[in-house]
Amino acid sequence: MEIYVVQPGDNLFGIAQAFGVPMSQIMEDNRLPNPSLLVVGQTLVIRFPEEVYTVQPGDTLVSVALQSGLSLRQLYRNNPILEGQPTLYPGQTLVLRYQGSPGPSVTVNSYAYPFINQSLLQRTLPFLTYLTPFTYGIQEDGELVSLDDEPLIAMGRAVGTAALMHLSTLTESGNFSNDLANLVLNDLSLQEVLIDNVLTTLQTKGYSGLDVDFEFVFPQDALPYAAFIRRLRDRLNPLGYPVIVALAPKTSSDQPGLLYEGHSYRDLGEAANRVFLMTYEWGYTYGPPMAVAPLPNVRAVVEYALT
Template sequence: MMIVHVVTSGETLYSIASSYGADPARLAADNAVPASGALAVGQTLVIRFPRQVHAVQPGETLYSIAAAYGISLRQLWRRNWPLGGQEHLTPGQILVISYFEEKLGTAVLNGYAYPFIDQALLDAQLPYLTYLTPFTYGITAEGDLLPLADDQMLSAARQRGTRPVMHLSTLTEDGQFDTERAALVLTDDALQSRLVSQIIQTLRYRGYAGLDVDFEYLPGHLAAAYAVFLNRLRRMLSSLGLFLWTALAPKTSALQRGLLYEGHDYAAVGAASDAVLLMTYEWGYTYPPPCYRSPAAGASC
């Protein structure tokens, strides 16, 4: 059972916990309430009710506790958000083994992250992610694969049961998406074959579960070549038991103009991919931010 409570004026962490028969300390921990206990009117709190808990004994570890209850370390992390994906325990600490609640369904969650992400932040999120996609393997001026320092990310992901996905883009050494490098790969068959070979080698050597391709700023005349390239990748990956994703900028029409949209034929890309990720965050910097609109007057800023 899970309840979402909206804080009203005058309520405190203790009064809310008391009204639901919940532990205020766990309520605070599950909702990242600051040590001061400060709440804001309108803030939402998730209230969950443990079915079984465990008090940590001297010498116990997360591994030994998970094994004792027949659950995975990943499950133990996911049921104890305050652990932050870490292994440190203190005697007397209370861990949730299971909750009184039923799952609403299943979901597949993917997260992108740069290699310089704060390690504690990454560790805290990994138990809740199905996939982690380190950003990004680019392409050199010669059309070769530009490497990524992803060792630490891959190690952390595997330790927490999250499958890594390789990300391929046209990012250069200077950190910019480059149209010319995309054109180089999509129009030179010999060069493309060399790049594909390097991609397959990296996927297998580094143990990636699949490939996410993100070629942005493609001119319209490269749309068909891009779909052919994706088809080629998918056939090769499928033979290895790996999948192919493609990232697409959000479009409102197949005729939408602009370098961000013209090279992406939604139908062709969708047919060439196992799944497509719509980069809806593109709206955030392509268009002005949302602003107030009056329902009565219809005025907007």
């Protein structure tokens, strides 16, 4: 695989000829709706097929996978043109293997609202390790706000994508409640009820782990928050469920601001099995034009996290 940066005067036909791959494949691999609309500086993924298969009458995706020794998941990944759908037609060309050894393994997670576009989700799922339906809220008595997550979990399971349960203090108005977090983090009996409900949901829905996302936590609740994550880990880990905690994008331990002061990287890092750095939304819908996740900003957060 190569990453090609579009130069002045380039066109897709010429790029395809230069690399010796079909123009249609470059279009599919890069989701290009119009081959004539390239932008200087744009990056294109160029992949080199090593083994292909021409679909015969009577073939199904399952039979091709079995015959070629590939999983359905890998067959979908090798052929974005399928868009996660099992439909084949005679004469269609499928890529079974690409040149070059596989790259490093990465874990990929994606949040999804229950109302996500189904075709978008279908074609994305084969590339995800985890799918995280968004979100289970918390009530003041420790009960959970229900979520229509079963269709998403089922779609993921069909292609081998596991599901993570998402627990947050997001209210119906769309804001994270620091008052609700304060209530939960300082009432151990309430925590017991909440943890019991989380465990029941994990087991009945078939989730593979828990992602906790409490934002705008009061500064005085930083240590109680870490203690709560530790209690979750102690209850859930013996049953095979990892606990992940989402962290605001800090660049120093004493960074001011309500978004940051309630998240102690050291304490939460010690309490959780994994952490998720929320290195995004510098650019957003109502802000000035800029990248959602500028590389210098992301790097600064990662470098602090590594300390």
